[in-house]
Amino acid sequence: MAKILIDERECDVAEGTTILKAAESAGLQIPHLCYHKAFMPEGSCRMCLVEIEGLPKLELACSTQVRDGMKVSTKSESVIEARKGVLECLLADHPIDCPICDKAGECKLQDYYEEYGLFESEFNEEKEKRQKKIEIGKNLLHDQERCVLCRRCVRFLDEVTKTRELGVFQRGVHAEVATYDGILVDNNYSGNLAELCPVGAITDKDFRFKTRTWFLQSRESICTLCSRGCNIYVESHQGFSRFSLPKRVYRIQTRENQMINGFWICDKGRYDYSYLDQERLDKIVVNNSEDPQSWQEITSIVAGEIGRLFHMKRSSHIGLILQSWLSNEELFLIDKIFRNDINIGKISFLDPPEESSDDFLLTAERTPNRRGAKEIGFDLQPADWEKFLEDVDLLFVFASPIKGDTDFSPLKAALDKIEKTVLFASHNHEINSLFDMVLPMSLIAEKGGSLTNIVGSVQGFSPALDAPGNCKPAWQFLVDLAKKLMINFDFYNQFSSPESIREVMKKEIPYFREEHE
Amino acid sequence: MIKALGYFIAIIKGSLITTRHFMVNMWFHTLKLFRIKTKRKGAVTIQYPEEKRKIASRHRSLHRLLKREDGKPRCVACMLCVTVCPSECIFVEAAEDPDPEVQKVPSIFIIDLSRCCFCGFCVEACPEDAIRMDTGQIEFAEYSRDKLIYDLEKLMG
Ligand code: SF4
Ligand code: SF4
Ligand code: SF4
Ligand code: SF4
Ligand code: FES
Numbered sequence: 001m002a003k004i005l006i007d008e009r010e011c012d013v014a015e016g017t018t019i020l021k022a023a024e025s026a027g028l029q030i031p032h033l034c035y036h037k038a039f040m041p042e043g044s045c046r047m048c049l050v051e052i053e054g055l056p057k058l059e060l061a062c063s064t065q066v067r068d069g070m071k072v073s074t075k076s077e078s079v080i081e082a083r084k085g086v087l088e089c090l091l092a093d094h095p096i097d098c099p100i101c102d103k104a105g106e107c108k109l110q111d112y113y114e115e116y117g118l119f120e121s122e123f124n125e126e127k128e129k130r131q132k133k134i135e136i137g138k139n140l141l142h143d144q145e146r147c148v149l150c151r152r153c154v155r156f157l158d159e160v161t162k163t164r165e166l167g168v169f170q171r172g173v174h175a176e177v178a179t180y181d182g183i184l185v186d187n188n189y190s191g192n193l194a195e196l197c198p199v200g201a202i203t204d205k206d207f208r209f210k211t212r213t214w215f216l217q218s219r220e221s222i223c224t225l226c227s228r229g230c231n232i233y234v235e236s237h238q239g240f241s242r243f244s245l246p247k248r249v250y251r252i253q254t255r256e257n258q259m260i261n262g263f264w265i266c267d268k269g270r271y272d273y274s275y276l277d278q279e280r281l282d283k284i285v286v287n288n289s290e291d292p293q294s295w296q297e298i299t300s301i302v303a304g305e306i307g308r309l310f311h312m313k314r315s316s317h318i319g320l321i322l323q324s325w326l327s328n329e330e331l332f333l334i335d336k337i338f339r340n341d342i343n344i345g346k347i348s349f350l351d352p353p354e355e356s357s358d359d360f361l362l363t364a365e366r367t368p369n370r371r372g373a374k375e376i377g378f379d380l381q382p383a384d385w386e387k388f389l390e391d392v393d394l395l396f397v398f399a400s401p402i403k404g405d406t407d408f409s410p411l412k413a414a415l416d417k418i419e420k421t422v423l424f425a426s427h428n429h430e431i432n433s434l435f436d437m438v439l440p441m442s443l444i445a446e447k448g449g450s451l452t453n454i455v456g457s458v459q460g461f462s463p464a465l466d467a468p469g470n471c472k473p474a475w476q477f478l479v480d481l482a483k484k485l486m487i488n489f490d491f492y493n494q495f496s497s498p499e500s501i502r503e504v505m506k507k508e509i510p511y512f513r514e515e516h517e
Numbered sequence: 518m519i520k521a522l523g524y525f526i527a528i529i530k531g532s533l534i535t536t537r538h539f540m541v542n543m544w545f546h547t548l549k550l551f552r553i554k555t556k557r558k559g560a561v562t563i564q565y566p567e568e569k570r571k572i573a574s575r576h577r578s579l580h581r582l583l584k585r586e587d588g589k590p591r592c593v594a595c596m597l598c599v600t601v602c603p604s605e606c607i608f609v610e611a612a613e614d615p616d617p618e619v620q621k622v623p624s625i626f627i628i629d630l631s632r633c634c635f636c637g638f639c640v641e642a643c644p645e646d647a648i649r650m651d652t653g654q655i656e657f658a659e660y661s662r663d664k665l666i667y668d669l670e671k672l673m674g
Binding site: 098099100104131132133208209210211212214215240241242243 | 593594595596597599600605606608611612613617618620621627629632644645
């Protein structure tokens with residue numbers, strides 16, 4: 001352990017820690033551009049200079065290790081002066097085209113100039129002209145004028161993806177980041193580069209000119225496009241009071257979680273977010289008509305149907321088809337209501353087929369909660385559909401979101417013959433019209449709950465978006481339904497939120513009691 | 518009865534005020550006729566709309582979007598005016614320009630003048646000097662609200 005003093009603040013840190021990390025642990029921010037937690041310090045931008053008592057020159061906080069008894073100052077006059085100097089040199093050749101730069105609003109250069117710069121430029125020389133729009137990746141554009149040569153992008157491709165598509169070429173004032181022989185950055189993690197670049201030198205084609213960053217509201221969520229459960233921010237636009245926007249979600253950003261995804265997410269998770277807005281089902285549809293029906297009426301009808309079969313001792317004629325897009329809490333409720341209380345004979349999963357994994361984050365399973373379903377005790381093997389649907393009188397299907405990749409053909413033929421079919425869906429899909437009742441469900445990003453990822457980590461999440469139209473989270477519907485059924489009223493009456501369900505779930509299922517976070 | 522009397526008193530008071538203004542103004546105009554200089558001038562009525570008052574150079578009138586030399590809008594769709602507008606009456610959508618030196622141009626630029634409060638913040642915020650309120654036009658009342666929604670074409674004149 002080393003005891004050091006940073007700006008009069010005492011901190012105890014492990015021997016070998018860098019000053020920058022020690023300062024951060026003490027709650028002090030030291031400006032930096034080239035340093036990133038994920039990589040070894042590079043020491044090229046000189047933004048992090050600090051003064052150390054007894055040393056004649058300023059030192060780099062990002063790469064100087066602490067020594068016991070060290071006295072560091074991050075706010076002394078010479079440090080402030082040095083920062084200004086570094087910024088002035090960086091900006092001397094910077095185009096400052098913030099009005100057309102997608103990074104504006106979250107750009108480190110902008111922030112540091114606001115905080116530590118605020119000088120008038122004393123350079124009269126013409127700025128160096130460079131290429132402003134080079135395609136360097138399938139989703140990436142590069143602006144050489146904006147680049148500060150921090151080499152974060154190069155290091156990411158060397159160390160994380162090991163694909164090494166970018167390098168720094170030339171020297172001195174001519175140094176530039178470029179691809180080798182025009183071979184584009186094309187790996188499943190390329191989108192991280194635009195986020196990693198501290199300035200707007202690498203920008204994302206998908207987000208290009210769509211909106212400005214300061215209009216976006218960033219809320220925590222979990223990616224549901226595979227079973228890794230990467231931590232993300234869903235960034236949505238609240239819209240303008242007088243002008244409507246075509247969509248809510250403008251981009252997905254990574255959220256650090258060292259246990260799951262580190263600092264990164266894959267390109268599938270980053271770019272395939274259009275399902276959050278497109279083709280959403282937001283009305284209750286009964287017999288293919290959208291006549292206004294309230295959830296209350298619907299719940300009564302559904303409860304009536306189930307009750308009728310239950311009291312006629314025909315529960316085994318109720319069928320239930322699930323997809324593992326449901327949260328742990330919802331699967332737990334389904335287990336309680338349909339297996340424990342009503343004891344229906346037929347429950348099966350119809351998940352989209354596995355695809356190839358990429359040996360890093362992206363898994364082969366393309367739904368987020370198969371592990372959770374397994375831990376709650378469901379059998380995930382798809383049923384023999386013909387046999388399964390044979391003498392079903394009442395069929396429930398939870399399919400949210402219905403995406404192109406799930407094969408519903410085994411159901412299609414049988415749906416007509418079943419007396420009553422109810423679909424819980426979040427999207428419009430050709431199969432919807434074959435059901436007697438289609439009920440709009442919220443997506444994971446629009447509700448609270450928890451998911452269990454492929455390695456068994458249980459992660460809670462809360463709503464990142466408002467549910468559109470008449471959509472309802474499945475857990476809410478299930479609780480209402482269970483209360484209407486009046487089989488075990490007191491048990492279900494205690495549930496008012498996903499958290500309250502999780503509490504009970506922890507008591508009943510040992511797996512969720514242990515810490516898997 | 519007493520109430521009605523009150524009305525009459527008010528009417529008489531009103532006429533006295535009018536008479537006072539008339540006499541005072543008459544007095545200053547008469548003095549002017551005899552070329553006697555006074556600090557206060559007699560009031561003059563401008564015969565609007567035949568006669569118009571000069572608009573000061575700082576006056577904020579109808580917006581316009583400025584053009585580049587080649588006729589394209591100077592605006593780069595940075596949305597700073599959208600951000601600053603207190604009435605939330607500007608809407609901008611950006612599009613790609615083939616010229617890498619320009620890159621960003623507005624494809625939609627709308628000002629809902631029925632909501633604009635003529636604060637001039639948009640002009641102040643613009644980093645490109647692309648929007649100004651110096652047209653001197655103050656007469657653009659319309660019979661329907663949608664005609665007050667000005668688009669790119671209208672704003673570029
Ligand atoms: S492109 Fe961005 S991340 Fe790469 S060196 Fe330049 S500034 Fe750094
Ligand atoms: S690896 Fe899976 S969970 Fe992570 S971002 Fe990609 S699709 Fe989403
Ligand atoms: S003058 Fe004020 S209210 Fe009108 S458009 Fe500009 S910023 Fe908005
Ligand atoms: S502030 Fe100026 S450049 Fe930016 S969008 Fe408005 S008019 Fe265009
Ligand atoms: S952060 Fe230390 S030199 Fe760049």
